[in-house]
Amino acid sequence: MTVDLDAQVRAADLDRWLASRFVADEAARADLIALYAFEAELVAIPTRVTQPLLAEMRYTWWAEQMDGVFSDAPRVGHPILEALTAAVTRHGLSREPFDALIQAHIGRVHGEAHDLDAFYVGPMQVAARILAGEGHDAAVAGAGRVRGLAQTGRTDEATAVRRTANAALKRLPTAAFPAVASAALTRADEAEPFKRLRLFWSVLRGRL
Secondary structure (H helix, E strand, C coil): CCHHHHHHHHHHCHHHHHHHCCCCCHHHHHHHHHHHHHHHHHHHHHHHCCCHHHHHHHHHHHHHHHHHHCCCCCCCCCHHHHHHHHHHHHHCCCCHHHHHHHHHHHHHHCCCCCCHHHHHHHHHHHHHHHHHCCCCHHHHHHHHHHHHHHHCCCHHHHHHHHHHHHHHHCCCCHHHHHHCHHHHCCCCCCCHHHHHHHHHHHHHHCCC
16 A cells, blocks of 8 residues: 555545555555545645636646546556556446546536535445445445535435435445445544444444
């Protein structure tokens, strides 16, 4: 695992970093971290520039880099692109969720509403594919929406759809559950030890 990427994800997205600790296979965990580091870079762009047009230019650069990522020819020396390319190649990942995520970020800097599917469902489905292969998108979708609703402050709605999401997760292989476990964490201000306990209990039961 690339230590720098691991540290970056821990700082940027503690919930999913903690969930990734439940992946025993080091190579699979490194691939998850590559995905999450890519997402963290996209999230950080509006904090680094002051104008929507400049943010869009940076997102366009990332969109162009997807050509190399999905042809196994990443920009040499760029640790995120190199690690992401390795994950894409190793697991035969589809490009569509990555393109959709970048476009959703462009929409956000221009004031469009959160696209929950692009921001949360798609990446969670990619994470599940990394851990357990194809065929689990439907089982993961509800958990992605729970996480998206919670992350955007719609906690009552997240609670309302949790039961349906848990019913769908019964079809998810145990190996893939760390990809969705972060949806069990709905409080951003919760202390890390409590998050760890909540994740342990969620992974143990296979429920959010």
